Amino acid sequence: MYRLGGSLHLTLHQLRLLLATAQEGSVSRAAERLHLTQPTLSAQLKQLAEQVGLPLHERVGRRLHLTEAGRLVAAAAARVAEELGQLENELAVLRGDQGGRLRLAVVSTAEAFIPRLLGEFRKVRPAVEVSLVVLNRQAVVGRLLENQDDLYIMTKPPAETPVSAVPFLTNPLVVVAAADHPLAKRKQVAAGALVDAEFVLREPGSGTRLAAEEFFAARGVQLRPRLELGSNEAVRQAVAGGLGLSVLSAHALGPHPEELGIAVLPVRGTPIPARWQVVAPAGKRLTPLAQAFLDYLQERAPRLEAEAGQRLALAVAGAIPGR
Template sequence: MQNATYAANRVKLNFVRTLTLRQLQIFVVASRYTSFARAAEELHLTQPAVSMQIHQLEDAVGLRLFERVARKLTLTEAGEVLTHHASRILGEIKDTEDAMMSLKQADSGSINVGIVSSATYFAPKLLAMYSHLYPKVDVHFSVGNRDALLRLLQDNAIDLAIMGRPPPELDTTAEPLANHPQVVIAPLNHPLCGARRFDLQELRRDTFLLREPGSGTRMAAEVMFRQHLFTPVKTITLGSNETIKQAVMAGMGVSLISLHTLQLELRTGEIALLDVNGTPIERTWQIVHLRSKQLSPTSVMFRQFLLDHAALHLEQEYAAFAGVFAKPPVGAKR
């Protein structure tokens, strides 16, 4: 039994090794016309060349594929079966060729993008703009904190990441996209609302609402505390920007947060910006990928789209708040 199985597998292997795609192409055309002469004409070959390729294919298969009945060429049962499978094989190859060509042209294919949660307030608009320009491209994005995106990059699960501080712990290429200001927010009834340029120590009695460890916003707050030799009387850790904003509006405390998460609340006047010395903290949005990652032409085009449009988009979206921290004229009262 084992010998019979081995022999059968050897026959299959020899069959696959012997036949060629050219033979299948010639066979499919010949089966369509059931005429070697018509096939030769379409393929720009001689009739003897077509006959030779068909005979070689029959030798590889071990069965006759054509027969003459009343002087007419027809397909045998084996020929009918092989026509079906050969057409599928050639169709798959054509689909593969089209897919590779689309990747070369960079106007189709797919991209996997990771986005830190603070970037979800503007990145989807940029993705929508890109999808409108390149509707054949499928853009898939994953949202998480900074640590989560680093894991996705390391696992090669995403092509590109939009984040703040580039990761020194990974060998990456990072390119700046746009300015990314961090601001201190408070409820509208906070006693320092409207005060100009006061020191962070004035908030020492306030509860600071912080993002979870591993978040870039949490890291920015901790750096600010160290630089100002500041220790808040109390901190509360919350898991999202939305939760922090709601907690601030409810009077639970103050927080350092990305300005780019606040457009709705600032437009509706539901939250206050505090004019703390050293703020806004100017950070930078980055587009990041592993240095070892061979980006597809589609990913390269998408990265360039972000580099060309992100800064201008954010400037336009937040132009109304550009002067919030403007310094008063010389001699003006504070």
């Protein structure tokens, strides 16, 4: 039993229930996540509110919102969960275990390389359990603000909140078009030549989109989105289908971009420089396992950069192996 204050007794189980409900914003979704029935979870939350002596949540429309008391208890629950996770990993180190649980949240562009790196990492430490969440940047930032995971991987950390950010990998961004696009035959393309071009872009707030908008705005070009899509695969398919130009990470091109029906345009000033960063809330103490994975990423980064550079050079030069 976790004792909060002098006379208030809350169990770890109750704190976890409230934390899950706060994160999901819905009793029904929290119950599903916790493998409980909705009436059981509602009864537990009611009992917790009675122990606290104040309402912990209220419903506005279809979404559940925490009261001020609920936010205080949920914040305490998050701190307890983090400390217990830290304790579990530190005890594992003392026992000589190579296991533990690693929780990662990454932006969807990172799915081009993070799953493979995780697989390689688990070959070295097969007892490690991994929770990987792949979302758009806005959702990953939301999880970061709530401190739901051990590490967060993105290119543009939020400026509105203090964070610790460790760059580990370059992320060159390139302009792509359908393979049969007239500009694909040019040796060089000025940014101004794209002033009337239609673009297929990621959703607003995407790190790739933000970098692309900054790059073109500095050259007097305002991007004209014809489509806004939520994944790199959807963007690639739309570009290959001739729906517009786009900006993608070189890591997302695949080993043979030409086989996807797309071409990299040699736009002057590109690749747009960006860097992948491992982000955590400022002051967060990394677990030994999270630190080990960060070290692993930094060790493997040169190989990934070489692979991305090779793909980019082939795509820009039009050198297609085997043809």
